Ligand SMILES: [Zn+2]
């Protein structure tokens with residue numbers, strides 16, 4: 001068919017770029033040598049989640065855009081500038097920029113509201129934001145998150161979320177952590193604080209961005225990195241002076257739990273977090289000597305309702321895993337690599353090579369891990385590899401053995417060896433490994 005031929009020609013003709021294909025800017029491959037860190041994180045997260053009864057949830061990478069426009073807030077950086085919008089189709093779809101809105105969407109969609117409350121969930125997975133790559137931020141990055149949804153705003157849940165996150169970071173050997181914590185009030189008391197902020201800042205010459213934030217999202221001015229705006233922040237009103245009785249006692253409760261646990265925290269009156277759905281407790285966790293927050297979270301009692309569900313108080317945290325790994329590397333955290341197999345399989349000759357994959361299957365089924373260099377033909381090259389891998393036993397399967405249905409078991413330390421029939425060799429190998 002001429003049409004197909006044409007397509008094939010076109011594909012062949014399009015040459016890769018000079019440097020060869022590169023991964024998309026801000027998105028990175030994770031090579032085997034780095035998987036040690038990821039394995040450790042996944043294991044520790046699961047252990048902790050199991051202990052504290054967080055069930056695993058996986059939500060799709062793609063969601064409706066308005067889940068985040070409504071949930072995270074239209075006047076936030078994430079929604080204004082950082083979402084990857086998928087082209088085509090009649091729905092506006094985006095790659096998820098964060099995990100919490102999706103988790104609450106799933107909580108409502110699957111009627112988890114009817115399960116015993118609270119529902120405790122955790123996730124690990126990639127998120128996507130169109131960050132400016134020069135800031136050293138990633139456009140595809142990974143987060144682990146814990147969420148407790150649906151049982152009022154009891155301060156013990158806030159404390160358990162902070163504790164879960166803190167203990168996870170500790171189990172990853174990250175030391176000298178600082179929890180910065182604040183409350184941002186509720187629907188009843190925050191408007192008063194916003195008014196005071198606007199009154200204060202409208203008399204200052206804030207940056208252009210903050211000029212706009214004065215109208216859309218004045219709390220975000222406190223997050224501004226502009227030098228002048230930072231300077232103004234020093235005398236800005238603090239929310240603690242505006243809190244209603246409920247917010248005051250809720251915050252006091254959270255701090256008392258943290259003190260009881262001996263967790264090191266510092267009050268940061270100007271911590272507001274960049275997402276609209278938060279109320280009351282907000283916190284970030286930092287590691288000494290590292291700039292960005294490793295984890296951030298807070299209470300989001302209004303999100304379920306914003307997304308069209310009934311009221312469901314909730315609190316959660318997201319942990320930036322690339323940052324966690326950067327700190328682990330900086331602190332030279334030692335991870336134990338998987339032990340190398342003690343047995344090395346060697347084949348010599350074409351008949352032996354042909355049968356080698358089948359023999360290795362038998363070893364696998366018997367639970368014996370082996371090393372191999374199947375592509376290397378010579379005995380010498382394979383023995384050299386066995387030596388490099390610090391194997392203690394070599395299984396040598398040559399032409400003669402293939403005919404006789406036997407195999408040589410060689411002790412690599414002493415050089416002594418014996419020939420064993422194939423139907424008994426696994427038992428012999430296991431005996432030698434004891
Ligand atoms: Zn309040």
Ligand SMILES: [Zn+2]
Nearest residue numbers: 207210224229
């Ligand atoms: Zn500013």
